[in-house]
Amino acid sequence: MQALVVVAHGSHLNPDSSTPTYRHADTVRETGVFDEVATAFWKEEPSFREVLRTLNSEEVYVVPLFISEGYFTEQVIPRELRLAEFDVDQWDSDGTSASSTTLRATDVDKTVHYCGPAGTHDAMTDVIVRRAESVTGDDEVGEGFGLAVVGHGTERNENSAKAIRYHADRIRESGRFDEVHDLYMDEEPEVDDVSDHFDTDDVVVVPLFIADGYHTQEDIPEDMGLTDDYRTGWDTPTEVDGVNIWYAGAVGTEPLMADVLLERARDAGAAVGTAVEEVREQTRAGAD
Structure with missing residues (x-):
């Protein structure tokens, strides 16, 4: 089984902050290529710290819905997911080229493919x-x-x-x-x-x-x-x-953002079939 986890900042003050995250996760979920699709937030529930425990899948792809590499993607998210072996050098990034690294969470029996942020993907x-x-x-x-x-x-x-x-x-x-x-x-x-x-x-x-x-x-x-x-x-x-x-x-x-989440996961090894092409077609048709 494989799961996708979309992690985002969220907000205690702006109730609409998490809306794009939920919408893009729903779009990916509808493709059916992941057994589970979950969301987690820094400022809302469910939290980064809890999300892996809610999954049955043994293979988990984590995609940060953040614009850039930095404090949250390099420190906060790995720490809260308890990816103790994560080191930013594993991404071998110049600040815009983070790809993915495969780790084990210390308190759950899961393989976690931790991806670079959506915002820096091509x-x-x-x-x-x-x-x-x-x-x-x-x-x-x-x-x-x-x-x-x-x-x-x-x-x-x-x-x-x-x-x-x-x-x-x-x-x-x-x-x-x-x-x-x-x-x-x-x-x-x-x-x-x-x-x-x-x-x-x-x-x-x-x-x-x-x-x-x-x-x-x-x-x-x-x-x-x-x-x-x-x-x-x-x-x-x-x-x-x-x-x-x-x-x-x-x-x-923008609805096409769901495509970036899929491409990040695919680059990390997720089996997504033709979902990338389907989402691109679906989001354009919806806009038209």
Whole structure:
């Protein structure tokens, strides 16, 4: 038997924080390729510490639904799952290339394949592009458009910005959009000045956050000038300094995100059959 466990941050304050995690887990569950699909959270129940004990499967694939490598993926999650032999060097990562490592949990008789975060997988690039398609309603969006990939940014964890730059670079190299820039909330270049960074008249803004919350629904829209008060909402697009801003909201809410979870597990050795292709087709059909 094989199980998938999706681990996420969750929130005591935002009841919608866990919603994308549940939805993506449901999508994977419906494929039927895992005997069990479970979710666990740092700030909600069930907790990281308990989740392995709820499973009957002996083979468990754990995928962190986090954007970047860092404190939670390297310290908190392995500790709470009691993966005592985990060492971040086992990932052999430069900050964006963590794959997976196979370990034994110390208090349950299970083989645990601990995967790198969903946010640094190459398939995440496709989710960002799909988010741009969703907000514009155009499956061919790109020509005549700029794309801003937005992250939190922090001097405390350099990997936070690395993940944002990684995907922005990949999309830029694809040549799909006229311009692609990575922008941040807490470091330069800042998202506040989004219109200053583009020559195009239309810019899609995709924040690399797992769930919509304080940052994506309050801070960023107000900082960009979409609205003076987030409670009154904003138009899509909204013209700011002569530029049409198409604000997409958190990338983690895009249904295609379920594909990234499957690809992470498949890369770690999970038998998923044609589920990746099925989910890609299903999520696009649902959006259309």
